[in-house]
Amino acid sequence: MxxxxxxxxxxxxxxxxxxxxxxxxxxxxxxxxxxxxxxxxxxxxxxxxxxxxxxxxxxxxxxxxxxxxxxxxxxxxxxxxxxxxxxxxxxxxxxxxxxxxxxxxxxxxxxxxxxxxxxxxxxxxxxxxxxxxxxxxxxxxxxxxxxxxxxxxxxxxxxxxxxxxxxxxxxxxxxxxxxxxxxxxxxxxxxxxxxxxxxxxxxxxxxxxxxxxxxxxxxxxxxxxxxxxxxxxxxxxxxxxxxxxxxxxxxxxxxxxxxxxxxxxxxxxxxxxxxxxxxxxxxxxxxxxxxxxxxxxxxxxxxxxxxxxxxxxxxxxxxxxxxxxxxxxxxxxxxxxxxxxxxxxxxxxxxxxxxxxxxxxxxxxxxxxxxxxxxxxxxxxxxxxxxxxRSLLDSKKSDPYLSDLRNYGHWQYVVKAFNALQKQKTFSNKTSVTMKKLILIGDSFAQDFYNMAAEGKHLINYEIRVYFIFSRCQIYLGAEDRKQFIEAKHHRTCTNAYEIKYALPLIRQADVIILASNWYEWSAQRLPMTLKLLNLTGQQQAFVIGPKHFGKVYPMVYVSKSTKYRIKQYQYPNTEVIKINNLLEQTIDKEIFVNLQKMICTGYNQTCPLFTRDGKLISHDGAHLTKYGARYVGNIIFKNRPLNKL
Incomplete structure (x- = not known):
């Protein structure tokens, strides 16, 4: 045959x-x-x-x-x-x-x-x-x-x-x-x-x-x-x-x-x-x-x-x-x-x-x-x-961009400070009366937010605690079973774990609650209910940080390019991120919602800079911030409403 x-x-x-x-x-x-x-x-x-x-x-x-x-x-x-x-x-x-x-x-x-x-x-x-x-x-x-x-x-x-x-x-x-x-x-x-x-x-x-x-x-x-x-x-x-x-x-x-x-x-x-x-x-x-x-x-x-x-x-x-x-x-x-x-x-x-x-x-x-x-x-x-x-050689070359690239594309910087803080499970009893208590809840975007605050020393008067929730699991409180919204491959990760309800003891003690996440449409639609079910007191203050995206970023493209060339580079962000931010803007009080995307990306199509004014790469992957990006973005959002109240 x-x-x-x-x-x-x-x-x-x-x-x-x-x-x-x-x-x-x-x-x-x-x-x-x-x-x-x-x-x-x-x-x-x-x-x-x-x-x-x-x-x-x-x-x-x-x-x-x-x-x-x-x-x-x-x-x-x-x-x-x-x-x-x-x-x-x-x-x-x-x-x-x-x-x-x-x-x-x-x-x-x-x-x-x-x-x-x-x-x-x-x-x-x-x-x-x-x-x-x-x-x-x-x-x-x-x-x-x-x-x-x-x-x-x-x-x-x-x-x-x-x-x-x-x-x-x-x-x-x-x-x-x-x-x-x-x-x-x-x-x-x-x-x-x-x-x-x-x-x-x-x-x-x-x-x-x-x-x-x-x-x-x-x-x-x-x-x-x-x-x-x-x-x-x-x-x-x-x-x-x-x-x-x-x-x-x-x-x-x-x-x-x-x-x-x-x-x-x-x-x-x-x-x-x-x-x-x-x-x-x-x-x-x-x-x-x-x-x-x-x-x-x-x-x-x-x-x-x-x-x-x-x-x-x-x-x-x-x-x-x-x-x-x-x-x-x-x-x-x-x-x-x-x-x-x-x-x-x-x-x-x-x-x-x-x-x-x-x-x-x-x-x-x-x-x-x-x-x-x-x-x-x-x-x-x-x-x-x-x-x-090459890693060792790049660190010795005159163009600092080359040595910066050694860390781009990796998560060490994004997660390091946030993860170290996770070891602190409760607020200190010795906090002075001049120090307020702040809890930051979310995924890698929350890690970015913490880096923004740390790089610019914007929250030095707060005792900060963090609680991590994978973006695949999302921040949600409500009567519905969130499993119906979560991808099947992540069910095991999100079963009885990575839920905001486990952060409630810290939330009850905090003066300021910040939710920062790569919000999905289903959780963004239910966010008003989530905030309501947190049962915050009149003395507590909440902020919601919208998702961000700076477009496709390939760091290797800019090797050997001048600083003048780099600072002229702009990209279009992911349309889904704009859609989610628009949804949150319509449903969340403007006194607590931070549309980070709109603050950084400007113009009719919200084009985003890829480099700071001194030629430093803002994001290594289009979504997460480098050290210089955290400093750059942080200086903008903490000087504008509503975070300028902190």
Whole structure:
């Protein structure tokens, strides 16, 4: 039975194009473009299982031969990308970015980059991933971890295919259980059950919650081997089910916005993966869908899809490292065209030659892979050491911006002072009558607020205590269960923790209560009720600090730029932040609400400065303040109403 099918190459194209467009930021009509990876998993499971079963039937299956094929298929193009990316990383990355790049290289060599990104826990859907050239290798790691075990299970099962399928079904069910229901394991004792609560073991990056997707493709391969004649006799059913599969994929690509869909993988992931499975089962080249996917252009894109997947993220990331404005359609389309051009070249010049057994023997492939891995490891160590030496060198250079950059992009400054103060659980009994008591409650924006006060010595007459509440949990008091508003992946974090009700003892003692948060729309709408339920006395004073955002900030862009150039840089803030501030302005008394955004960002479109008047970066990520930014913003808000009363 031949494994190759034209329509499968077309299905690869349907998978890779949305992924590239999604990462390029063209998400208006492809909000769920990231699901292309899930389609790849199904295709991969189908193809590998088909090849293994063919060889098992002919009694030619060999573990060594299997891994040789994987090396030929995966490694040459991968090493090309790693070495090319390393060149640009060396010249274009900040020391901290370069150090993390080197660490990522090591994890990729160890086939564990998915575990590395899971451990870093930046989140696949955060803006930080835009600047990570190798974030996409997590999916390769998942596949290779699967392929490390899957052929061994097949090999030791011998000819007992029925037992093999039963074992794989059990593994698929277990994997799906962790993807959808695993987060409730820790909730059993507390009798709380949340539909989309994920366990950390089944997160976006890890194989435990992903294996069932690959096994869907495997089950399709087993079915087609047993029922190869059905496709020709059930023509009308094939047409219908292939069309349904195609529609399921399109629906997922268009509507699965990561901001609103529960964290992948879960039962929603069944929609694109079942769609891909239906096309594999029924979308033969005699069906309408099969004919569409067999168009030469689709097949060509499918053939170069692996190279395209490898190339797209480094090109996009390094482009963003050099220029912050990647929102324009035309430049981005040019970049995408370059991705496909390089992909075609690497397919012809790298992928195809290394798959040719007459050009490169098994011994050469294994030995070459070992040498390339060793060189990549040495290169990774070199890049990490280079990052360390550059950090030391930058601190000695005349442009202070370079030494400032050592701390940008990291949370040490933002959290340090606030976290140290958290150790003080109560107000002091020895506070003098001249010292008022102030409690600051909130998330990282509250940490920023504390830094503003500390840098400008604005609250020196107050004894300050702090209470931290993750923005994912939000500040809220009311009769409604806040879990219905919180993303499912954060349910465990916000269960019986990070609630303002636990700060009530301190609130009762305080003269001034300040709530500072990255407010979400649901909590902002309910904030008047929250304030009312605090039951503050007439002598107590409350303030609400609105959210802030200064636009997209890429610090590396401004290296070697003059102070005159830097102070002319302005950006548009996130429209959602403006929307929330407008909502709070309409519902909260102006004597207690601080619209920080409006004070800093001016003009009709509220454009925001990126630098202070003496050329110091205000925010390292567009949302959180540097030391100089805290001083700059603090001096403005504490001199204006209503905080000038403090």
């Amino acid at each position: 031949s494994v190759y099918r034209d329509e499968i190459d077309g299905l690869r194209a349907v998978a890779v194009i949305p992924v590239i467009l999604y990462h390029a930021g063209l998400t208006k009509f492809m909000a769920g473009g990231y699901i292309g990876v899930d389609i790849f998993f199904v295709i991969s499971g189908y193809l590998i299982t088909s090849v293994i079963e063919n060889e098992r039937e002919e009694e030619k299956f060999s573990i060594v031969h299997f891994y040789e094929r994987r090396c030929r298929r995966i490694l040459p193009a991968l090493f090309l990308i790693l070495f090319t990316s390393s060149f640009f990383a060396y010249y274009w990355m900040l020391p901290e970015q370069l150090e993390e790049f080197g660490q990522t290289l090591i994890s990729i060599i160890g086939l564990s980059s998915n575990f590395f990104f899971w451990w870093k826990d930046d989140g696949y859907f955060t803006a930080l991933t835009e600047l990570n050239p190798l974030i996409h290798t997590w999916s390769l790691a998942v596949e290779e971890q699967f392929y490390f075990l899957f052929p061994l299970i097949c090999y030791f099962s011998g000819k007992r295919q029925r037992c093999l399928i039963i074992v794989l079904i059990l593994l698929a069910v277990l994997s799906f259980f962790f993807a959808q229901w695993g987060g409730n394991i820790e909730s059993i004792s507390s009798h709380h059950f949340y539909l989309f609560s994920q366990h950390s073991w089944a997160s976006f990056y890890l194989p435990l919650g992903r294996a069932w997707e690959l096994l869907l493709g495997s089950f399709a391969a087993f079915y087609l081997r047993k029922n190869s004649t059905v496709q020709s006799t059930w023509y009308k059913c094939n047409e219908l089910f292939a069309l349904i599969g195609f529609v399921l994929i399109i629906i997922s690509i268009v509507f699965f916005d990561s901001r609103y869909v529960p964290p992948f993988p879960n039962c929603y992931t069944l929609i694109p993966t079942l769609g891909a499975t239906l096309i594999i089962l029924c979308g033969t080249n005699s069906t309408l869908v099969g004919k569409l996917l067999s168009i030469r252009l689709f097949r060509w894109v499918g053939l170069i899809s692996y190279s395209a997947y490898l190339w797209h993220q480094p090109i996009l990331a390094f482009t963003r490292l050099k220029t912050y404005d990647t929102s324009q359609i035309l430049p981005m389309l040019i970049i995408i065209s370059i991705v496909f051009l390089l992909s075609g070249l690497s397919y012809v010049l790298i992928e195809q030659p290394f798959r040719n057994k007459t050009r490169f023997s098994r011994k050469q492939i294994f030995f070459g892979a070992f040498i390339a891995a060793m060189l990549a490891f040495i290169l990774a160590v070199f890049l990490i050491q280079t990052a360390t030496s």
